[in-house]
Amino acid sequence: MNDLLLKDFVDRRAMERIQLERMQDTLRRVYDNVAFYRRAFDAAGVKPEDLRSLADLCKFPFTEKTDLRDHYPFGLLATDQKNVVRIHASSGTTGKPTVVCYTHDDIQIWSETMCRTLQLGGCTEHDIVQNSYGYGLFTGGLGAHYGAERLGCSVIPMGGGATEKQLLLIRDFGTTAICCTPSFFIHMIEEAEKIGMDFRQTKLRIGFFGAEPWTDAMRRLIEEKSGIKAFDIFGLSEVIGPGVSADCEAHCGLHVFEDHYYPEIVDSVTGEVLPPGEEGELVFTTITKQAMPVIRYRTHDISRLNYEKCACGRTIVRMDKVQRRSDDMLIIRGVNLFPSQVESVLLTVKGVEPHYQLVVTREGAMDELEIRVEVTQQIFSDAVGGLEMLRERISSRIKEIIGLSAKITLVEPGTIERSMGKARRVQDLRKLK
Known part of the structure; x- marks a missing residue:
């Protein structure tokens, strides 16, 4: 067993000693070097030295995405x-x-936890990994890439899209493991069927899927149609990117790499820390990150923690698969989307009313987003060409600012249902079972 694998089997008391030491160091560094945390700690009446045990973390304030x-x-x-x-x-x-920064050591930690993620699924240095997560500012691509290289795999930096080429490389390069969103892989399965390609006739054996919510039913569908073993991975940019947790062959929760990312479950309303096994909001504190540590970062993901030893023998804590949130954020094709983002774009476009609705559906395996937008009566009564130009302008701005392609439907004033309370901005019609 290599050194990285050993970290997943550490005795609970030894793990807690490691966590406490690292957490104390992190709290001191952010207090001394980040004005925001110094003000927040002072306002809460706590100092870094007040953390004498892991239980004392609850005295410290939360960090929000805002x-x-x-x-x-x-x-x-x-x-x-x-x-x-x-x-x-x-x-x-x-x-x-939302900007996140990394030092050289942060990159090494990220590579390590992504390497451990791949090991959880049985990946080794003998594998050829086709990385079909997006590269660039998105953390998914480079996170998976560095982790696979750290493990010693041969990496194909394919990136997202280009389904036909993805299938070509799987067949011709002898890809044995793939990293991508689950919906995109199902799309690949469907496209492969159209050209008579059977994944069972390739060398592909493992898939690491994340960046969007998916279900055990989708796992079974992937495994039945492709013959591979499918594994869930979890992460978020504010903590590190992908590689915060992942499931093993037991599929009974995602193992959190808690020697780097300390988890809590809190009541999403009161902020009170909940005991193991209770469902609540997932909160993370980075305890080794240097460039941009976060203290008690509220993910708004709903989960629970299990500290019992896993059937695979690992002792690191497990979190339940995340399938819902405590806020109104949507995850569409791996992109985080808040209705307020759409609103901020629409408010810059002349001719639209401040009434809109997001309709999310799943066509086959792929999420589809429709944005229904009310326009002014003058625009609606205008020539068809004017409406089309406005539709294209909105579509272009949504793609540019948010990074999602969406169907834009322009509707007559008064069409979108009004509410006496909180506006109903979202219809999520996906079936996540």
Whole structure:
């Protein structure tokens, strides 16, 4: 068993000693180097030295996604800019991206936990990994890439899309493992069937799927249609990217790499820490990250924690698969989307009313987004060409700012249902069972 694998089997008391030492160091570093955390700790009446046990973490304030946005781009850096070797970003709720930074050591930690993710699924240095997550500012592509290289795999940096070429490389390059969203892989299965390609006749044996919610039923569908073993992976940019947790062959929860990312479950209303086994909001504290650590980051993902030893023998804590959230964020084709993002785009377009609705469906394996937008009476009564130009303008802005392709439907004023309470902005018609 190699050194990285050994980390997944550490005795619980030894793990807690590691966590406490690393957490104390992290709290001191952010207090000394990040004005936001110094103000937040002072306002809560706590100092880094008040953390004498892991249970004391509950005394410290939460970090929200809005805090990253309010300190855009580098206001939460805990190190000198010269130490930053990588900058990633995800779409933000007001057009500004959520920025995350990495030192050299952060990249090494990220590579390590993604390597452990792949090992959970039985991947070895003998595998050829086709990485079909998107590269660029999105953390998925490079996170999976570095983890596979750390394991010693041969990596095909394919990126997303280009289904026909994906299938060609799986067949011709002898791909044995693939990393992508589950919906895209199902799309590949459907396209393969059209050309008479059977995945069982290829060398592909493992798939690592994440970046969007998916279900055990979808896992069974993937495995039945392709003959591979499918594994769930979980992560978020604010913590590190993919590689925060992943499931093993027992498929009884996702193992959290808690020697780097310390998890809590809290009541989403009161913020009270809940005991193991109770369902609540997942919160993470990074305890080894240098460039941009986060303290008690609220993910708004609903899960629960299980500290019992897994059937696979691992002792690191497991979290339940995330299938719902405590806020209104949607995950569509791997992209995080808040209705407020759409609203911020629409408000910049002349001729539209402040009434809109998002309709999310799943056609086959792929999520589809329709945005229904009310336009002014003058625009609606205008020539068809004017409506089409407006539709294209909105579509282009949504793609540019948010990074999603969407069907834009322009409707007459008064068409979208009004509500006396909170506006019903979303109809999520996907069947996630």
